[in-house]
Amino acid sequence: MKIFIVLLSIVLCFVGGGVYFLFFYHTESTSSSLSKADAASVDWDALRSLDVTSGDIPKDLRAINGLEIKIPGFIIPLEDNQDMVQEFLFVPSPMACVHVPPPPPNQIIHVKMASGKMAKMSYGPVWLFGKLIITENAGKQIRSSYEMVGLETLPYQ
Numbered sequence: 001m002k003i004f005i006v007l008l009s010i011v012l013c014f015v016g017g018g019v020y021f022l023f024f025y026h027t028e029s030t031s032s033s034l035s036k037a038d039a040a041s042v043d044w045d046a047l048r049s050l051d052v053t054s055g056d057i058p059k060d061l062r063a064i065n066g067l068e069i070k071i072p073g074f075i076i077p078l079e080d081n082q083d084m085v086q087e088f089l090f091v092p093s094p095m096a097c098v099h100v101p102p103p104p105p106n107q108i109i110h111v112k113m114a115s116g117k118m119a120k121m122s123y124g125p126v127w128l129f130g131k132l133i134i135t136e137n138a139g140k141q142i143r144s145s146y147e148m149v150g151l152e153t154l155p156y157q
Contacts, residue, residue, distance in 0.1 A: 108144035125156035
């Protein structure tokens with residue numbers, strides 16, 4: 001069924017002549033099947049390969065869509081809580097903030113932690129574990145090319 005939806009999305013995007021970002025719907029899971037050793041390690045160069053102008057998604061990047069991954073980076077909280085957060089932006093460098101100008105959409109992951117999970121707020125680098133989804137957040141104040149159902153954050157070591 002998922003393959004049908006993906007193929008239908010691609011066909012509709014090409015027929016419509018618009019940018020062919022794929023929109024994926026996902027459900028949050030309360031249980032984690034992620035093993036830290038099994039998580040695909042992804043770097044920001046791979047995410048930067050998405051062309052935000054044309055919408056071209058390279059084959060290598062398309063292959064990790066929907067997978068549970070780990071990626072290093074920095075948390076930009078979207079909540080006032082100083083200790084634990086449920087929703088945040090994840091970026092490659094501590095200087096990448098949402099002030100003018102924000103990072104390009106292919107360098108921002110919009111993270112919502114899975115049901116019952118929280119991320120410990122950190123101003124240093126962290127590992128983020130979760131399910132990556134390629135998307136476009138059209139109409140939102142901050143555009144990101146990626147969403148993630150977060151499962152865990154750990155200090156970067």
